[in-house]
Amino acid sequence: MDKPIENYWRIRLKEAKSALEANNFDVFLTEDLASAKKIVLEQILPLTGAKSVSWGGSVTFITSGIYDAIKKMPGLEVLDTYDKTLTPEQSLELRRKALLVDLFITGTNAVTETGMLINLDMIGNRAGAITFGPKNVVILVGRNKIVPDLDEAIFRVKNYAAPTNAIRLDKKTPCVKTSYCEECKSPDRICNVWSITEKSFPKGRIKVILINQDLGL
Numbered sequence: 723m724d725k726p727i728e729n730y731w732r733i734r735l736k737e738a739k740s741a742l743e744a745n746n747f748d749v750f751l752t753e754d755l756a757s758a759k760k761i762v763l764e765q766i767l768p769l770t771g772a773k774s775v776s777w778g779g780s781v782t783f784i785t786s787g788i789y790d791a792i793k794k795m796p797g798l799e800v801l802d803t804y805d806k807t808l809t810p811e812q813s814l815e816l817r818r819k820a821l822l823v824d825l826f827i828t829g830t831n832a833v834t835e836t837g838m839l840i841n842l843d844m845i846g847n848r849a850g851a852i853t854f855g856p857k858n859v860v861i862l863v864g865r866n867k868i869v870p871d872l873d874e875a876i877f878r879v880k881n882y883a884a885p886t887n888a889i890r891l892d893k894k895t896p897c898v899k900t901s902y903c904e905e906c907k908s909p910d911r912i913c914n915v916w917s918i919t920e921k922s923f924p925k926g927r928i929k930v931i932l933i934n935q936d937l938g939l
Contacts, residue, residue: 728753728934731865735932738868741837742932746925751932758931759786762860763795766929767825770858776801776820778848780829781890782862782938788827799823803847817847821855828852829938830861831883832875833868833930839919840875842884842912849917852928859928864937872918884913886939 739749750765752758767775775798777783784804793800801820803813820826828848832840839861843849852859869875880903888895888910895911896904903913922928 731934734868735865735934738833738835738837739932741835742833742930743837745837745920746922747837748922748926748929749932750929751934753934755782755786755933755935755937758862758933759788759791761931762786762788762827763791766858766860767795770825772798772824772858774799774801774823775825775827776803776816776823776851776856777826778803778820778828778851780827780848780862780938782829782864782933783827785937786862814845817845820847821851823856825858825860826851826856827860827862830863830867831879833863833932834872834875835868835870836872837920838872838875839917839928839930840872840879841917841919842879843915843917844912846915849915852919853917857927861928861930862937863930863932864935865933866936867938880913883939888912890939 735751739751742749750761752761775792783789792798801816801823803816803820830839830841841849841852869878884903885897885901888898893910893912895908896906
């Protein structure tokens with residue numbers, strides 16, 4: 723059979739889709755990031771009727787091109803928390819306001835095969851928005867985020883996602899030097915707020931797009 727890796731992941735992602743749907747998430751399966759972008763712009767946005775949009779930190783979201791596309795769409799109120807011209811105080815206030823948008827887009831640190839989303843935040847705006855506030859949430863997920871269970875999810879977050887994000891953001895934390903999570907007291911610590919989302923409430927509020935590519939951190 724051609725493309726054994728892609729076919730292997732099709733099976734895994736299909737199983738993850740079933741588990742997530744059993745937990746009341748809306749789930750979309752895609753082969754690549756370009757297809758995920760189309761789903762967001764051509765299906766989810768019209769379906770939700772969203773008039774306001776914002777996002778949380780996500781490498782996959784930026785890579786997808788959705789960020790640039792949404793900023794150019796007419797008729798949308800866009801709360802751009804990535805705007806580099808904002809002062810720290812303005813950025814924090816915009817993140818607070820983003821918790822009340824119609825559609826919030828972000829990624830996740832891990833998805834378990836039992837259908838849970840696991841996240842660890844510095845500020846907590848991403849975890850907070852997934853939990854409550856925005857009317858609809860879109861989660862972009864590369865296949866590399868799939869793990870067997872909660873223990874493996876926590877291990878992945880603490881020993882891969884967190885250190886690599888700290889390195890990416892040029893933080894002054896021990897994990898930047900060791901590549902492993904440390905119980906640090908650094909002011910730059912990005913590991914502050916955990917969230918475990920076992921089910922979507924209300925049903926379908928959180929929409930997960932599973933992508934058959936390795937994406938994000």
